[in-house]
Amino acid sequence: MKRNKAWLAPLLSVLFFGLFVGAWQLATSSSSDGELPPGMDPEYAALLGAQAATGGQSAMPGPGDVAARIWEHVKDPFYDRGTNDKGLGIQISYSIARVLGGYVLAALVAIPLGFLIGMSPLVYKALDPFIQILKPISPLAWMPLALYTIKDSNTSAVFVIFICSLWPMLVNTAFGVATVRREWLNVARTLEVKPLRRAFLVILPAAAPTILVGMRISIGIAWLVIVAAEMLVGGTGIGYFVWNEWNNLSITNIITAILLIGLVGMLLDHLLAWVARAISWRE
Amino acid sequence: MSQPFLKIEGLKRQFPQPGDAAPTPVFEDLNFGIDRGQFVCVLGHSGCGKTTILNILAGLDEASAGHVIMDGREVRGPSLDRGVVFQGHALMPWLSALKNVEFAVRSRHADWSREQVRNHAVKYLELVHLGEALDKKPAELSGGMKQRVGIARAFSIEPKMLLLDEPFGALDALTRGSIQDELIGIVEATRQTVFMITHDVDEAILLADRIVLMTNGPRAKIAEIVVNPMARPRVRETLHQQPEFYPLRNHLVDFLVKRSRAFTPGADWDPKNPPLVYPGAPDRAAA
Ligand SMILES: Nc1ncnc2c1ncn2[C@@H]1O[C@H](COP(=O)(O)OP(=O)(O)OP(=O)(O)O)[C@@H](O)[C@H]1O
Ligand SMILES: [Mg+2]
Numbered sequence: 001m002k003r004n005k006a007w008l009a010p011l012l013s014v015l016f017f018g019l020f021v022g023a024w025q026l027a028t029s030s031s032s033d034g035e036l037p038p039g040m041d042p043e044y045a046a047l048l049g050a051q052a053a054t055g056g057q058s059a060m061p062g063p064g065d066v067a068a069r070i071w072e073h074v075k076d077p078f079y080d081r082g083t084n085d086k087g088l089g090i091q092i093s094y095s096i097a098r099v100l101g102g103y104v105l106a107a108l109v110a111i112p113l114g115f116l117i118g119m120s121p122l123v124y125k126a127l128d129p130f131i132q133i134l135k136p137i138s139p140l141a142w143m144p145l146a147l148y149t150i151k152d153s154n155t156s157a158v159f160v161i162f163i164c165s166l167w168p169m170l171v172n173t174a175f176g177v178a179t180v181r182r183e184w185l186n187v188a189r190t191l192e193v194k195p196l197r198r199a200f201l202v203i204l205p206a207a208a209p210t211i212l213v214g215m216r217i218s219i220g221i222a223w224l225v226i227v228a229a230e231m232l233v234g235g236t237g238i239g240y241f242v243w244n245e246w247n248n249l250s251i252t253n254i255i256t257a258i259l260l261i262g263l264v265g266m267l268l269d270h271l272l273a274w275v276a277r278a279i280s281w282r283e
Numbered sequence: 284m285s286q287p288f289l290k291i292e293g294l295k296r297q298f299p300q301p302g303d304a305a306p307t308p309v310f311e312d313l314n315f316g317i318d319r320g321q322f323v324c325v326l327g328h329s330g331c332g333k334t335t336i337l338n339i340l341a342g343l344d345e346a347s348a349g350h351v352i353m354d355g356r357e358v359r360g361p362s363l364d365r366g367v368v369f370q371g372h373a374l375m376p377w378l379s380a381l382k383n384v385e386f387a388v389r390s391r392h393a394d395w396s397r398e399q400v401r402n403h404a405v406k407y408l409e410l411v412h413l414g415e416a417l418d419k420k421p422a423e424l425s426g427g428m429k430q431r432v433g434i435a436r437a438f439s440i441e442p443k444m445l446l447l448d449e450p451f452g453a454l455d456a457l458t459r460g461s462i463q464d465e466l467i468g469i470v471e472a473t474r475q476t477v478f479m480i481t482h483d484v485d486e487a488i489l490l491a492d493r494i495v496l497m498t499n500g501p502r503a504k505i506a507e508i509v510v511n512p513m514a515r516p517r518v519r520e521t522l523h524q525q526p527e528f529y530p531l532r533n534h535l536v537d538f539l540v541k542r543s544r545a546f547t548p549g550a551d552w553d554p555k556n557p558p559l560v561y562p563g564a565p566d567r568a569a570a
Pocket of ligand 2: 333
């Protein structure tokens with residue numbers, strides 16, 4: 001049998017990364033020779049402006065440019081020079097705060113409500129049609145309604161996060177609670193365990209892994225949605241930053257922000273995966 | 284005649300059938316009693332309704348007709364007076380062995396200190412020789428160890444009566460033997476009243492003072508109640524040397540193989556009062 005080489009996968013990762021950066025470098029340096037990119041209409045190029053047309057500085061930056069820009073942001077993440085020029089650290093903090101705000105509110109509603117729904121087959125059946133219809137609605141569709149009723153763009157963004165985080169947690173909690181093994185409930189019954197104690201010491205730990213699956217799906221969706229929501233409401237946040245840099249045509253900043261979005265999303269997911277491992281149980 | 288500790292009268296259970304088919308009772312008109320301190324086994328083929336009876340005794344299920352009276356009061360729901368060892372061990376996998384037992388102890392003694400609860404739980408786990416495995420999760424225990432935790436949990440609430448549903452069904456012969464011996468040990472020490480389901484003849488002979496024989500379902504009945512002629516304490520190693528052993532064993536095997544399927548009640552067979560049978564000692568039956 002072959003020995004399991006633990007270092008092989010990371011080595012390959014580094015290799016792939018090198019190949020990718022190399023290809024990127026090649027692709028961007030070849031188009032910066034002053035010629036029009038092939039297939040581009042000269043008139044259209046003129047409309048776009050001299051910089052894009054000539055590529056005096058390539059519209060698509062190379063890896064070196066992006067690395068330099070990332071370094072700038074890392075050195076000074078929290079500068080604040082007015083509405084449209086804030087450090088990436090500040091922008092991402094706004095986004096994280098909105099996501100956590102909406103997410104925690106959603107958890108506070110979804111988990112107790114899911115508990116009640118899961119405990120009662122009658123309530124489950126009665127609420128099921130509403131959940132079925134509300135669940136597939138794109139959270140961004142709520143945005144105009146939120147802006148109209150709440151009138152505050154920041155609160156509206158939090159509300160959209162709340163709505164999109166709600167359903168996976170609600171549905172999973174209800175399912176987890178409804179499918180707790182009968183034998184554990186019977187043990188609790190023969191021991192005359194009081195309802196509250198049963199809820200916290202039997203049903204909650206039994207359903208916890210299923211609930212955590214819902215929480216993990218929710219944080220993923222919330223992080224996807226916040227970027228779009230902030231593009232819509234504007235003002236602050238990483239989504240707004242991306243939109244603003246698009247208007248500034250600063251591709252390096254956009255790429256930097258994209259990497260940061262991915263990084264934070266991964267960290268949020270890992271955090272919940274870690275919690276899920278801590279509360280999971282094996283039979 | 285004084286009333287037995289536990290009395291079952293006219294017990295019947297039927298389940299609603301899919302569609303409008305008329306339900307056939309799983310069993311009907313069961314009558315028997317258990318005295319305080321007695322160990323009673325129910326022997327019958329799979330599907331004759333043994334678990335259903337036990338669930339009704341535990342208060343987890345309701346009879347379609349008839350009732351169960353324990354210690355002068357009708358059984359109307361689950362109670363700490365009856366400890367149950369389930370057919371699957373039913374331990375909570377997120378709790379250690381100790382915590383599983385503590386959960387039960389805490390349910391009985393809400394006013395005890397943490398220390399008291401722990402000591403009590405440890406005492407019962409040591410009784411089933413699990414003093415070394417207190418902090419192991421069920422997933423880290425063998426099948427026999429899990430079943431012993433289940434037994435410790437049921438005993439730890441010191442119920443008036445113990446209900447065991449094939450507690451050793453899933454175990455190999457060797458483990459089964461050693462846990463049976465442990466069970467005998469604690470039952471002797473606590474003079475516990477026990478109702479146990481099994482379909483192992485030798486287990487019934489070793490453990491039971493009385494063996495209730497059930498016919499096959501549906502419409503299962505109690506054919507007879509066999510009295511174990513061998514006095515307690517019964518010891519596995521020497522049991523089969525006693526003269527009463529083989530007549531008793533043959534009688535039980537004969538019932539399971541032949542009579543349970545085609546049970547034809549005699550003229551004097553009365554479901555309200557199933558006959559007591561003394562295999563190997565026919566003279567006692569007349570007495
Ligand atoms: N909830 C239920 N709904 C419908 N039928 C049931 C239900 N529970 C049990 N039964 C039926 O009742 C009969 C007796 O079941 P029970 O579990 O009591 O058998 P058992 O004697 O314990 O069998 P085993 O030895 O295999 O454990 C079976 O035919 C089963 O199909
Ligand atoms: Mg059974």
